[in-house]
Amino acid sequence: MKTLFFIVNKSLQGNVCGQEFLDMALMAAAFDQKVVLLFEGEGVNALVKNQCPDSMELKNIVPVLNALPIYDINDVLVEEESMDVWGLVEEEFEISVNALSRKAIKEQLNLADHVFSF
Amino acid sequence: MLYIVNKKGDVLRNCLDTVSTNDVILLTEGAVYAAVNKAQPSVLSEQISGVTIYALLPDMQARGIDVARCYEHIQYVDYAGFVDLVEQNNPVRSCY
Amino acid sequence: MKISIQINASPYQYQAADTAWHFIQAAIAKGHEVYRVFFYHDGVYNAHRDSRPPGDERDIVKRWSSLQLEHDVGLVVCVSSAQRRGLLEQSVALKVGGYEQALANGFRIAGLGLLMEAVIESDRHITFGA
Numbered sequence: 001m002k003t004l005f006f007i008v009n010k011s012l013q014g015n016v017c018g019q020e021f022l023d024m025a026l027m028a029a030a031f032d033q034k035v036v037l038l039f040e041g042e043g044v045n046a047l048v049k050n051q052c053p054d055s056m057e058l059k060n061i062v063p064v065l066n067a068l069p070i071y072d073i074n075d076v077l078v079e080e081e082s083m084d085v086w087g088l089v090e091e092e093f094e095i096s097v098n099a100l101s102r103k104a105i106k107e108q109l110n111l112a113d114h115v116f117s118f
Numbered sequence: 119m120l121y122i123v124n125k126k127g128d129v130l131r132n133c134l135d136t137v138s139t140n141d142v143i144l145l146t147e148g149a150v151y152a153a154v155n156k157a158q159p160s161v162l163s164e165q166i167s168g169v170t171i172y173a174l175l176p177d178m179q180a181r182g183i184d185v186a187r188c189y190e191h192i193q194y195v196d197y198a199g200f201v202d203l204v205e206q207n208n209p210v211r212s213c214y
Numbered sequence: 215m216k217i218s219i220q221i222n223a224s225p226y227q228y229q230a231a232d233t234a235w236h237f238i239q240a241a242i243a244k245g246h247e248v249y250r251v252f253f254y255h256d257g258v259y260n261a262h263r264d265s266r267p268p269g270d271e272r273d274i275v276k277r278w279s280s281l282q283l284e285h286d287v288g289l290v291v292c293v294s295s296a297q298r299r300g301l302l303e304q305s306v307a308l309k310v311g312g313y314e315q316a317l318a319n320g321f322r323i324a325g326l327g328l329l330m331e332a333v334i335e336s337d338r339h340i341t342f343g344a
Contacts, residue, residue, distance in 0.1 A: 002334060005209070009132060017222070017255045020295060024254075027326040031334065041132050106138050110119055114339045115211040122340070124233070147229045176236070197240035204338050205215050205246075214222075214230070214343035 002113035003034045008043035010118065012061050013053060018046070021118040022064050029071040036112070037068070038105060039097070040079040043118070044086050047078065047093040065095050077105055120144065120207035124214045126152040133213045134161055139168030142207050144200065145192075146174045150181060153188040165191035174200060215246045218332035221257035223344035225274040226267070230342040231260050235277055237340070242285055250288040250332040251278070253321075256344070258296045261289070261321040275318045282320030289321045290328045 006025040012018030029035045039047055046061065053060050068076065078097045083089065090099055109115065119140075121133045124147040133143065145153055152162050153173045162171065175194045178185070185194065195203065204210055219238060223230035238248050253260050265275040282289050291301065296316075303323040304315035317323060333339045 004333070007211070016298065020255055023294070024326060024329065027330050028333070031327070031330040033330070033334065040136070102136060103138075106136060109209070109211075110138075112209045114333055115119075115209045116341065117211055117213060117343075124229070124343070146233055177233075197236050198244060200237055201241045201244055201246065204217070204241075204340060208338065210338060210340055212341040212343060214341075 001032060001034055003036065003111065004028050005036045005038055005109055005112040005115045007038045007040065007115065007117045008046055009039075009041035010043055012043070012046040012118070013051070013058060016059070018118065019059050019061060019064070021116070022061065024116060025073065026064075026071050029073050034075075035071075035073045036075040036077060036108065037073060038077045038079070038109070040082045040102075040105075042082075042086075044078055044082045044088055047095065047097065048088065049092060049094050051094075062094050068095065077108075079105055120203055120210045122146060122210065122212045123149045124212075125149055129213050131161055133211075134166070137166065137169050141169050142203060143169065143171045144174060144195070144203055145172065146177055146200075150174065150177045150183060153178075153192045154183060155187060155189050162189055162192070165189075172199070172203065215241075215338060216249050216336045217241055217246055218249045218336040218339045219251045220329065220339065220341040221251060221253050221260060222255040222341060224256040224259040225265070228344045230257070230344060231274050232272075234340075234342040235274075235281070237342075238281065238287070248285070248287045249336050250290060250328070251281075252329045252332060253289070253291045254295050254329070256295075256299065258291050258299055258301050261291045261296070261317045262301060263316055263318040265318075279318050279320040288332075290332075291317060291321050291323045292329070293323050293325050296323055 076097045078099045121143045150173045172193045175196050225231040301316040307315045
């Protein structure tokens, strides 16, 4: 089993690549790999509540976020420094996350087998 | 960890925010412009302790950037060297 | 070293396909194995059979086909990315478009499972994006 990091550092909305990126993470989990999803930089905004893309017929990624545990993806990390920059706290997120410092995250990232970035 | 960075600006800045000791950065494509020693201070003006920064020579040559114009701490590789960097470092993170 | 490659960007508009191709050439020259190249997002356009660049320019699609022929490097186009962008495999193309298929020689169409298989098999997985 390999450890695969999937790093989101931009908004997932408005670009089909965001949805396709999450598809990769789900497939990795389906292949029994250890998946760690990391949100940093602008990417922390992808987790906020009250996203309403439906009026623009854009894809809503929130159901995918809520389905992560079904795929056995339970390691969702968020960088604390990015949360501070964007003025966000965990209670504002759609799903429960593990907020860690950049340094702590890097220590885990250094041990990953492969890294995917969006 | 090896960072392969193909854009300057925010992409490079975000990469520099997360690097740590023993990391390696390879500037490719348009990111090689970040290696040029400009009149004002820039994100690569100072060497980052413990981090080695390379620029991909064919991308420099394609853009007519002379090594003499670049910061002294930058090192250079060709594609064979790029492959060596991948072999010597893991994981590999592409920043684009 | 066994390497797999992922290409996320369309050819010509971005340099990703060129950088990846040169990297692959260098890796093969050094005796490494390039296990698979997986085309995702707009990268699927690297497989477009009907790409016709001007005669004095590099032919990126043909270059990939030659890579498969000369070095047996697997070229896989993601089916969901491809369908969304109108690159249809043979059976679907015949049914809906009345034409043979949109993929150039040497490419095959498959799901993300083949990406994951490559990632699991490889020592390194390198992404080239826009």
